[in-house]
Each structure stands twice: as structure tokens, then as C-alpha cells.
Amino acid sequence: MSKNELTKQDEDLSSSEFEGEELKDNHQFGSWPEVVGLVFTLFVCWLIFNFRG
Numbered sequence: 001m002s003k004n005e006l007t008k009q010d011e012d013l014s015s016s017e018f019e020g021e022e023l024k025d026n027h028q029f030g031s032w033p034e035v036v037g038l039v040f041t042l043f044v045c046w047l048i049f050n051f052r053g
Contacts, residue, residue, distance in 0.1 A: 013021065
């Protein structure tokens with residue numbers, strides 16, 4: 001791997017290169033991280049407003 005390949009940002013990649021990188025990484029989490037983050041955020045907001053007094 002060249003230094004240029006290691007320091008390329010996502011914005012510098014074409015869409016086909018970006019898709020290739022995503023497929024090569026093989027991370028397919030689905031949408032559960034966003035759902036868990038939303039539930040956690042709502043829980044923290046509830047805690048703040050419930051116990052603030």
C-alpha cells in the first residue's frame with residue numbers, strides 16, 4: 001500500500017471506489033446502532049427532565 005492510499009479521505013474517493021472499500025470492509029451492522037443510539041438519547045433526556053426537579 002502506498003502512502004497516498006493510506007491517507008486518502010472518503011471525500012477524495014469516487015463513489016465506485018468508496019463502495020468497493022465498504023464491501024471489502026464487510027461491516028454490515030444494519031440500522032440497529034442508530035436505533036440503540038436514539039433509544040439511549042431519549043433515555044438520557046428522560047433522566048434529565050425527570051430528576052432535574
